Amino acid sequence: MPPRLLLALCLLATPALAHGPTRQKLELSVDVAAPPDKVWAVIGNFHDLSWVPAVAQVTGAGGNDPDTAKRDVVLKTGGAWHDEELSDYDATNMTYGTFLPHVDVKVLPVADFSTHLSVTATAGGSHVEWRSAFYRGYPNNNPPPDLNEAAAVRAVTAICQPALDGLKARFGASGH
C-alpha cells in the first residue's frame, strides 16, 4: 500500500480579502542572560510597552483578559492606533498574542496586524521571540512602493527590532 500522503502547502500567500493577497510573517528573536520570569516581568503586561522604544504611550482597559482587553498605542512619531486586542494570554507559558483590526496606513503601512510574544528558558537565560503576521497596507493590485510588502516588513521591523535590542542591552546577551 502506498504511504498516505498529505500535502501541506508551503506558502506565504494568504488570499483573504479586503487586504493584499500575501500575508507576511516576520520572526524576530533575541537571547538574553536573565531567567524567563525576570524577562516576563518586563514584557508580559499587555498594557506596558515601556520596553518598546518606538512607543510613547499605552492606554487601555481590561487587564490581561483576552475577552475584554484593548489598548491604544501612541508612537513617538506622533501616530497612534486604537483598539488593539489581546487575542490570547498565557502567563504560565509566558506568551501573549495581539490583533489590530484597523490601523491608518500612514501610521503603520500594514493590515490585519497580529503578533505573538513569548519567553522560553535557555541554558544561558531566556529566548524572547516576537512573531508578527500582517498584510501590506494596500488592498488592491499593484501597490505603490510605500504600501507594498517590503514597506510593511520595514515598518514592523522598525518597531520590534529596537525593542529586542533593548532587552539585550538591559539583561545582557546570551549565546544560549
Next chain:
Amino acid sequence: MLDLATRRIAATIPVGGKPAGIAMSADGHLAFVTSPSAQMVSVIDVPGRRILRRIAAPGGPLGIAVQPAGRRLYVADWYGSQVLVIDPAAGTILAHVQVGNSPSGLAVTPDGRMLVVADRLSNAISLVETATLREVARVAVGTHPFGVAVDQAGTHAYTADVESNTVSVVDLTARRLAGTIKVGKRPYVVALAGGRGFVTNELASTVTAFDLATLQKLATIPVGDYPEGIEAGPHGRMLYVANWDSNTVSIIDAATMAVVGTMPGGSSPRAFGTFIRP
C-alpha cells in the same frame, strides 16, 4: 508532501506563484493547486511527485474544488465575483460562473450536482448547479465566510465566518440558514468527522469542536499558531491542521478531541482545501 504514517516530510515539490488552495482527486492520484500571484493552477501527479501541467487561471485564483469524477475543476477568483470552470485534462477554461463578491472557499456535494461557494464580501454562499453552471440560490451566512465544507449526505454546508467568529450551517435542501455556532477568534476552515465539526480559529490558535446534530460546542483544542487548513484523514479518525505561523501540522483525535501529535509542516503551511490523499 507529508507521510502520515511516519509523520515526516516525504517530498517537497516547488510549485511557485505563492500556492494557496488545493483540491485532491477522489482517487488520490492528482492534486490541483492554485497560485494566486502567478494566476495559475498546477496539476500534480501525487504518486509520481511531479507537476504534470500548469493551467492559466486569470484573476485571483484561490479556492479550488474538483468534481467527484475529476473531469471538472472549479476555481474561485477572489479579486472578482466569478468561478472558473476548468477541464483539468485539456487545461482549458470552459466557462465562467457569476457568483457573489470575492468568492473564497469552494465545495462540491458528494453527488457532484451542486457547487457551494463562500462569497466572502457578500456574506453569503452561492449554490451553483453544476449541470447548468448557474447560480440557483444564494443564502446569507455570517460575516466574511472563508472556508466551506459539505457533509457526506450533501444536505448541509458549514462556513467559517472570519469576521463574526461563527460557523454558519446551511440546509442545502431548504436553501436556508439552519443554525449558527459561536466559535473562536477568526475562524478559517471547517472540517467534518464522526458527526462533529472542527473549525480552525486563526487568532485563538485553537480548533473548536461542535456537534453536528445539536450544534453545541464540545471542546476548544489548543493547536499551533495561525491554524488554517484542516481535514479529516482516513476513516475520519484523525484530523490534520496546518499551522501557518508555527510551521507544523497538528494531529487531532476526532473521538477524544485532543492533540495526539505534531508533525513538521514545511515553511508556512496553509493547505486551503482538501489535501489528504484518500
